[in-house]
Amino acid sequence: MTTTTDSPTAGHGYISDKDRYLARLKRIEGQVRGIHRMVDEDTYCIDILTQISAINSALEKVALGLLDDHLKHCVVSAVQDGGDEAEAKIKEASDAIARLVRS
Amino acid sequence: MTTTTDSPTAGHGYISDKDRYLARLKRIEGQVRGIHRMVDEDTYCIDILTQISAINSALEKVALGLLDDHLKHCVVSAVQDGGDEAEAKIKEASDAIARLVRS
Amino acid sequence: MTTTTDSPTAGHGYISDKDRYLARLKRIEGQVRGIHRMVDEDTYCIDILTQISAINSALEKVALGLLDDHLKHCVVSAVQDGGDEAEAKIKEASDAIARLVRS
């Protein structure tokens, strides 16, 4: 009968498996640095584009994971608390989803 | 008479305004590092997502610029040289565009 | 105690302002028919592409609106009911968002 999965604590501590996100972001940072080097060394353009597509996919994956965590924790907890807060949280999440879909 | 499609040779030197790309990529690298810090410090999820959307747009802009340079220089020059190379270059560009659209 | 996630029941009736969606979809259908005609009449390719981009944006807007309705009604009501249903609904919504972001 439990509803909350990993109930959110103060300080937005909602991110599940934070170390995995941090490791992924480190890797993405390295990939961006790699593109900088590729441009600097006049690497063949198509190879740079392939790499940019890979980074975009990796960033999207991070974003989708964070969004899922957000829905599971912040939004669920706002709904459980009741009141206008839930509506505001959902509006905010929908806006963030729209930005992701369009970016 | 070479028909190598993707093997980069030294000095593709086709990138116009290279310094501008390098500066943009430095900025993007800093933004990714910023997201790493935001996750580490449990920043509010929606703010992280907004930042990821911004990076995706910035990377897309870099990719579209490089692609335009590529069409203008590598593809045009392959067409001018004649032969199968032009067809191979266009196939390669189309594949890169497809990856960008889908990423 | 039911945990059916995706089996639609009669009358999900959650769509706000249904007539607006129906009118938009009618318009999109007409736009697709317009592209069919453009291809048939060998219209200049770039003009067809511009039109396809417009349709994709219009469809995305419909999808984002429906998703917002879904979060506001189905997900909120599942959370209020408590139980595993909420978690399942959020998983399902996250998967749909991922498909949208990638499509």
Next chain:
Amino acid sequence: MTTTTDSPTAGHGYISDKDRYLARLKRIEGQVRGIHRMVDEDTYCIDILTQISAINSALEKVALGLLDDHLKHCVVSAVQDGGDEAEAKIKEASDAIARLVRS
């Protein structure tokens, strides 16, 4: 040693395998009509979203195919003709690609 593949004729007759595009667009039109019906009948939202993602992918595939045809024929032929026309065509293609990537 031929350079032109299927040299473009007057009337933009550059679309290879036109019947295949027309058949695909007919199918997409039917899918949009299907979504209209789904919304009208209050079908479960997630199922509608899945269908919209499928249409977006199908439209993207049409767009990428047309763009490839355009590069192969219109752009190649403009480059072969020489002059400013080639540059204008590439600018136009790059703009269309940017719209696709962002839509």
